[in-house]
Amino acid sequence: MMPNMDGWDTIREIVARGYTERVMVVMLTAKDTPDEKMDGLQEFVFDYITKPFYPDELIERVMKYLTYI
Amino acid sequence: MAQRAENLVVIGASTGGPLILDEIFKDLPSLNVAIIIVQHIPARFIESLRASIYHPGGMAVEVAEEGRPLMHGVTSIAPAGLHLIIDKAAVFHLDEGEKVNYVRPSIDVTMCAIAKGTFHSLTGIVLTGMGQDGTKGLAHIRAIGGGTIVQDPRTCPIRRMPQSAIDADVVDTILAPSRIRGWLTGRYALA
Structure with missing residues (x-):
């Protein structure tokens, strides 16, 4: 797990700082299903990859x- | 020559959608249907999405514009930040109304605004994504006589959107992306 801030907090910070027109977010996570705390952030998350993952797939x-x- | 649309497929997608749309539109020929894509995505990337799913010889791909009629052989992407409405004359309208399901454009708004009898053939498709956008829309499409398809949740980066529709019992068919392409081609092949 990420320290201090989780992935969703990080995305909220990206949105709050107005970086969403330049930043694409691909989540790499241990959670196979995102919880409802991310409702409203979906347009900013391009993809969602769950662990275990294939590095080649992530790169692709x-x-x-x-x-x- | 392009024909005003009598057949319509509305595809709704959220997180993970761009790559799934790539898979569906890869090698998809021009078809006897108008396709609408409602993809939750920032405005900056709409043109990239359009270019990504366009293939020479396949469906034309445009960003939907106010007042433009739906045409067979054309895929129209909802612009970011606006709801996309189709009126009874099969003409696009863009709406700055409130977000629905936390998003704008909303899949539910586009699907639920379609009036019964506007199209000879109507199908709603919901792909991967967070939240429940699309479930009410598919229910509406089914209620006015259309067909409903969702992406097989097992093939989704995020399964919640199609799973929500399945749980609500508003889905006719569950298909993997390549099967969705095959379904479209089989159903709407040009004579």
């Missing part, structure tokens, strides 16, 4: 999303 997805920028 990130490379794909880089073509969006």
Whole structure:
């Protein structure tokens, strides 16, 4: 788990600072289903990958999303 | 020559949607149907999404504009930050109303605004995503005589949106993304 702030707090901070037009978020998480605390953040989260994960799959997805920028 | 739409498929997607849409639209030919995509995504990335799912020889892909009629062979993406409404004449309208299900555009708003009899054939599809957006929309589409499909939750980065619709008993068919492409092609192939 991340210390101090969890992934959702981090995304809220990205949104609060107005970075969402430049930052794409891909979550890599141990939780197979996000809880309801993230309702309202869905448009800012491009993808959601659960552990255990294949590094090659993560790289493939990130490379794909880089073509969006 | 493009034809005003008598057939409509509305696809709703949230987190994880762009790659799933890629999979569905890859090698998808031009079809005898208008397709609408309501994807929760920041405005900055709409054009990238449009370019990503467009393939030469396939469906044309546009960002929906106020007052434009729906056409067969054209996929229209809802612009970020606006609800997308289709009127009884099968013409787009953009709405700055309140967020619904925490989002704008909302899949429910687009699907629920479709009036019975506007289209000869109507299907709602809900893909991967957080929350419950799309469940009420699919219920409405079914109530006015349309068909409902969700992405197989086992193939979803986040299963909650399709699972919500399944739990609400408003789903006709559960399909993996490649099967959704096959379904579209089989149902709406050009003569």
